[in-house]
Amino acid sequence: MIQQINALTPIEEARAVLAADFDLKFSKAIETETRPVFERVKDRIPEIEWPFYAPLIFQINKLKREKNAVILAHNYQTPQIFYGVADIVGDSLQLAIEATKVEAETIVQCGVHFMAETSKLLNPSKRVLIPDSRAGCSLASSITAEDVLAMRAQYPGVPVVTYVNSSAAVKAVTDVCCTSSNALQIVEAVEGDTVMMIPDQYLAQNTAKKTKKKIVTWAGACEVHETFTADDIAELRAAYPGARIIAHPECPPEVIDAVDFAGSTSGMIDWVKTERPAKVVMVTECSMSDNVAAETEGVAFLRGCNICPHMKRINLENILWSLHTDTEEVTIAEELMEPARAAVERMIEFSRPKT
Ligand code: SF4
CATH class of the missing domain: 3.40.50.10800 (NadA-like)
Incomplete structure (x- = not known):
C-alpha cells in the first residue's frame, strides 16, 4: 500500500x-x-x-x-x-x-x-x-422533517411550535417558530388547547408549567444544558455562599426550580445588568458568562458552566x-425557503407588542 x-x-x-x-x-x-x-x-x-x-x-x-x-x-x-x-x-x-x-x-x-x-x-x-x-x-440534529410529519399524523390539527434551534427542513413543516424568550407567548397565541412544542423537551416542560394548554413534546435536548442537575445547583450554593444563580430554560425543570432566575440568553444578560449582583453564576455556556463579564464591572462571575463543542x-x-x-456558503433548497421563512416570520409577527 x-x-x-x-x-x-x-x-x-x-x-x-x-x-x-x-x-x-x-x-x-x-x-x-x-x-x-x-x-x-x-x-x-x-x-x-x-x-x-x-x-x-x-x-x-x-x-x-x-x-x-x-x-x-x-x-x-x-x-x-x-x-x-x-x-x-x-x-x-x-x-x-x-x-x-x-x-x-x-x-x-x-x-x-x-x-x-x-x-x-x-x-x-x-x-x-x-x-x-x-x-x-444536539437539538437541531435530534429531529427530522419526517419525524415532525409523523407527529402531525398522530396529532391531527394540533399546531406545531418549533424552537428556532432546528434545521430549515424542520422549520418548513412547522406552523410557527419560537425562541426561549417568547416560547410561552407563542404557545398562548396559537389556536387550540393542545400544542406540539419541539424539539427541546426541557424548554417544553418549563413552558408547560406556565400554561393551561397541554404540551406534547419531543425527546430532544441541548447537550450543554441537559447535564445540569439540582445537585449541581446545591453544590454551587455551598461553594459560593451569597452568589445569585441564574440558568437557561434549556436546563431540566429541577434546575430551573432551584435557581434564582431563569431566562433566555438575552433575558439573563438583562437580568445581570439590571440586578448587578455582587456574585453570579450563569448556568449556561461558558463564553456567554465571559462576554457578559467583560461589560459588567463590579460583578464577580463564578464558574458553573459547560462548553458547547459545536x-x-x-x-x-x-x-x-x-x-x-468565500467558503463555506450556506444554501437552502428552494422548496424549503418559503415555508421555513414563513414559520420564522409568523413568530416575529406573534411576538410584536400589540398596539
Ligand atoms: S449550546 Fe450548543 S448544543 Fe446547545 S442548543 Fe446551543 S448550539 Fe445547540
Missing part, C-alpha cells in the same frame, strides 16, 4: 495559505490597533495569547471592510470573536433580524449551522458563510479563511 508521509492536514494547509497571504506577525502597529479590544477582554484572555489573536483580528477586520461583509456572533462565541471582530452580537434570532438591516453583501455567521440557515432565510439575497459547516447542535468549532483562523476564500 502506498503511504504518503509528511502530508499536510487540511487545517495545516489552510494555515500555510493564510501565512502566505496575510501578515500574521504581532507588530507594534497591530498591538496599538487592537489595544482597545485587549483592554476589554484582558480579564478573560491571558496576555500571553494576545500576540496570536491580535494579527488575526486585525486582518479579519480589514478584509471584511474590503469585501463588504458583516460578521454576526452568537453570545456563546469566544471573547476574541465577540469583542474582536463581530459587528452584530446576540442570540440567533436577534442576529438574523439585525442582519436584514445592513447593506453588506456577505454575512459571516459565527455560530452553529441552524443559525446560519436562519440568517439565510431572512436574508435570501445575501451570501451567508459559516467558517465551519460541521458546527452542529460553537467552539468557530475560531479566528477559520473566520479569516472563510472571508478569504
Whole structure:
C-alpha cells in the first residue's frame, strides 16, 4: 500500500495559505490597533495569547471592510470573536433580524449551522458563510422533517411550535417558530388547547408549567444544558455562599426550580445588568458568562458552566479563511425557503407588542 508521509492536514494547509497571504506577525502597529479590544477582554484572555489573536483580528477586520461583509456572533462565541471582530452580537434570532438591516453583501455567521440557515432565510439575497459547516447542535440534529410529519399524523390539527434551534427542513413543516424568550407567548397565541412544542423537551416542560394548554413534546435536548442537575445547583450554593444563580430554560425543570432566575440568553444578560449582583453564576455556556463579564464591572462571575463543542468549532483562523476564500456558503433548497421563512416570520409577527 502506498503511504504518503509528511502530508499536510487540511487545517495545516489552510494555515500555510493564510501565512502566505496575510501578515500574521504581532507588530507594534497591530498591538496599538487592537489595544482597545485587549483592554476589554484582558480579564478573560491571558496576555500571553494576545500576540496570536491580535494579527488575526486585525486582518479579519480589514478584509471584511474590503469585501463588504458583516460578521454576526452568537453570545456563546469566544471573547476574541465577540469583542474582536463581530459587528452584530446576540442570540440567533436577534442576529438574523439585525442582519436584514445592513447593506453588506456577505454575512459571516459565527455560530452553529441552524443559525446560519436562519440568517439565510431572512436574508435570501445575501451570501451567508459559516467558517465551519460541521458546527452542529444536539437539538437541531435530534429531529427530522419526517419525524415532525409523523407527529402531525398522530396529532391531527394540533399546531406545531418549533424552537428556532432546528434545521430549515424542520422549520418548513412547522406552523410557527419560537425562541426561549417568547416560547410561552407563542404557545398562548396559537389556536387550540393542545400544542406540539419541539424539539427541546426541557424548554417544553418549563413552558408547560406556565400554561393551561397541554404540551406534547419531543425527546430532544441541548447537550450543554441537559447535564445540569439540582445537585449541581446545591453544590454551587455551598461553594459560593451569597452568589445569585441564574440558568437557561434549556436546563431540566429541577434546575430551573432551584435557581434564582431563569431566562433566555438575552433575558439573563438583562437580568445581570439590571440586578448587578455582587456574585453570579450563569448556568449556561461558558463564553456567554465571559462576554457578559467583560461589560459588567463590579460583578464577580463564578464558574458553573459547560462548553458547547459545536460553537467552539468557530475560531479566528477559520473566520479569516472563510472571508478569504468565500467558503463555506450556506444554501437552502428552494422548496424549503418559503415555508421555513414563513414559520420564522409568523413568530416575529406573534411576538410584536400589540398596539
Ligand atoms: S449550546 Fe446547545 S442548543 Fe446551543 S448550539 Fe450548543 S448544543 Fe445547540
